[in-house]
Amino acid sequence: RPALIDPARADEIRGLLGVREVSPRVWGYVYLGALEGNVVVFGEPREGQRDRVTVGPGVARLLGLRVGDRLALSTPSHQAVYRVGEILPAGTSLLAHDALLVDTREARLLLGIPEDRVTDLAIDVFPPEEVPVIAEELGQRLPTARVVAQGDLARLYELTFDARGGVLGALLLPALAALLLLAWERLSGLSLEERREIGVLKAVGWATEDVLAVRMIEAGLVALFGTALGL
Numbered sequence: 001r002p003a004l005i006d007p008a009r010a011d012e013i014r015g016l017l018g019v020r021e022v023s024p025r026v027w028g029y030v031y032l033g034a035l036e037g038n039v040v041v042f043g044e045p046r047e048g049q050r051d052r053v054t055v056g057p058g059v060a061r062l063l064g065l066r067v068g069d070r071l072a073l074s075t076p077s078h079q080a081v082y083r084v085g086e087i088l089p090a091g092t093s094l095l096a097h098d099a100l101l102v103d104t105r106e107a108r109l110l111l112g113i114p115e116d117r118v119t120d121l122a123i124d125v126f127p128p129e130e131v132p133v134i135a136e137e138l139g140q141r142l143p144t145a146r147v148v149a150q151g152d153l154a155r156l157y158e159l160t161f162d163a164r165g166g167v168l169g170a171l172l173l174p175a176l177a178a179l180l181l182l183a184w185e186r187l188s189g190l191s192l193e194e195r196r197e198i199g200v201l202k203a204v205g206w207a208t209e210d211v212l213a214v215r216m217i218e219a220g221l222v223a224l225f226g227t228a229l230g231l
Contacts, residue, residue: 002119002146004117005145007118009145010022010024013121013138016134016138018130018134021123023121024118024120025042025122026111026113027041027119028041028107028111028119030100030110039098039099040098041110042102043105043107043108044103044104050103051081053085054086055086055087055088056092056098057090058093059097059100065084067086067087068084069083069084070083070084075110076112078109078110
């Protein structure tokens with residue numbers, strides 16, 4: 001399971017060629033009873049704003065929060081009430097949908113993280129092509145640490161969404177088979193009522209081309225309406 005790391009390890013990593021910056025981070029999950037689920041609490045330095053919280057767009061929408069409102073957070077190690085100082089824009093939902101940003105000291109209290117430990121170390125590597133080399137070097141220097149590249153996370157999410165899409169596609173196969181069966185049945189012949197209708201039209205002077213055109217228009221209207229309803 002994940003374990004905390006000594007921030008002093010950052011000094012060893014900064015000396016590696018290609019490493020631009022190493023940022024010790026304090027973050028974790030806090031259960032929010034109002035949402036009946038977890039939110040991600042991130043710590044960031046905030047001088048003079050220890051009682052302020054920045055709220056992700058998803059949390060703000062679900063709780064109906066506005067700037068200036070109060071938000072209570074409670075964990076076994078700390079309880080506090082914060083004032084909403086900022087709500088992140090909707091464009092950040094992919095990254096900060098369920099995030100709360102508080103002062104680093106408050107994050108430590110909420111998550112029970114001591115002063116001499118951090119959640120992880122974020123490493124900025126340039127150029128990006130050096131990431132595999134840096135990851136291998138870190139694996140040798142820090143054998144007990146788990147090195148996760150940003151590209152690996154992206155591939156993991158892609159595989160997860162692809163798997164869900166495959167399950168959904170499998171569930172839709174019976175519906176597709178029924179649709180094809182219905183289409184084949186409709187195209188394979190005409191019902192008694194349809195034959196009688198065509199006979200009446202031809203008896204009153206309609207040409208074969210006129211009957212086919214009307215049938216195509218009827219089918220096209222039904223198809224357009226069904227497609228619009230489905231979309």
